[in-house]
Amino acid sequence: MRRDNAAWIPLLLFLAGASLVLAGLLELPAAIFHPAAAGLGLAVLLLTLLWKRRQERRESDFANSVLRTLDALMNGWEPENFHPYEDSPLSKVQGKLLQYHDQTQAGQRQHEADKQAVQELVSDISHQVKTPMSNIRMFTDILRQHRLPEEKRAEFLSGLSAQVDKLSFLIQSLIKMSRLETGTFTLHMEDASLYDTIAQAVSGILAMAERKHIQIDVDCDTHETLRHDPRWTAEALGNLLDNAVKYTPEGGSVRVSVRPWPFYTRVDVTDTGTGIPPEHYHDVFKRFYRAQSSAAAEGVGLGLYLARGIITRQRGYIALKSEVGSGSTFSVFLPR
Known part of the structure; x- marks a missing residue:
């Protein structure tokens, strides 16, 4: 009316x-x-x-x-x-208010997720640091409070040194993880020799491979060139190789093979290790993940996490194929 x-x-x-x-x-x-x-x-x-x-x-x-x-x-x-399809001033204002409310709620949810992630990270770091710190304190107390034979003293000093090395490795890994997650590291993409990058990665695990009598084979054209960050890519491949050698029994083998694809260059790291059940394919890339079967092996569970993060930031990805008892293949795909 x-x-x-x-x-x-x-x-x-x-x-x-x-x-x-x-x-x-x-x-x-x-x-x-x-x-x-x-x-x-x-x-x-x-x-x-x-x-x-x-x-x-x-x-x-x-x-x-x-x-x-x-x-x-x-x-x-x-x-x-509220009639969102009406062409009226009230509907337009209500629509903007709802849009603003949704954005605010999304920001709040992201804030809560970030807060939860930080809490989990602090908890994980505290748990990881606790063991080597307790061992260092124990070895120090024993050496200070007890008169020990020289042989036993050397044994405890060796254990103390090993725990210090483990703590140093953990801290370095945490620094890399922090730089990766906060985006404070810088990629220097360049057309560089992929063979040289792989050689740099292999050099980091040769000593451990020799101690376990594991054979390392590399199948890569020496003239293969790819646009990538040599330093960080070597870090990622080194983590994959370290993981392969660590979980391969003595006398086994690890092979690195490179195959150019139309849009990607594929780098396979194949081992003859214990293998990974399919239900844990995703878990092995999680931060600080350690399978129960690998509790005896050294490590903190950051290698594969860092490797995937580094490759992802170069617009690549990592795929996994494994068979329990027969070994695993981690395939790195880098864009050509």
Whole structure:
């Protein structure tokens, strides 16, 4: 009904004005003209007041609707009388409010996820540092408080040195992980020899491989060139090789083979180790993950996590294929 009344207001104003003009043109007698003009003027005034009041009521209704929408969003309720497909000012404002609310909620969820991730990281680091620190304290107390034969003293000193090395390795790994997760490390992409990068990675595990009598084979064209970061890629491949040697029994073998594909260059690191069950393919790339079967092996569970992060940031990816008891193949795909 209000819309119908409002639609007549402009028409009535037009008719009132036209009547006044017509009365003047026809030169009606003053006795007729003045009462008519007064009546029309009063009608115009009344209609103007009605129109103004209606506008105020519409503005009040609009403001109340916006406030009800805000109240609903702040209380987690679904806004009432929301028609997103209507082309009206109220629907547009409600739509923007809902969009802002969704963005705010998404930001809050991300904040909570980041907070949870930091808490888990601190817990993981505390757990990892606790063991070598306890061992260092134990060896130190024994050496300080007891008179030991020289042979036994040398044994405890060797154990103490090993724990210090483990703690140093853990700290270095945590620094790399921190740089990786916060994006503070910089990739220096260049057209470089992939053979040289692999050679650098292999050099880091040769001593351990020789102690276990594990044969290392590399099948890569010496002229193979690829756009990559040599230092960080060698770090990633070195972690894969370290993992392969670590879980391969004495007398086994590890092979690195390179195959150019149309869009990627594939680097396979294949071992004859214990293998990984399919249900743990995803788990081995998690931070600090250690399988129960590998509890006796050295490591902190960051190598594969760092390797995947480094390769991913070069727009590549790592795939895994394994068979329990027969070994594993980690395939690195780097874009050509």
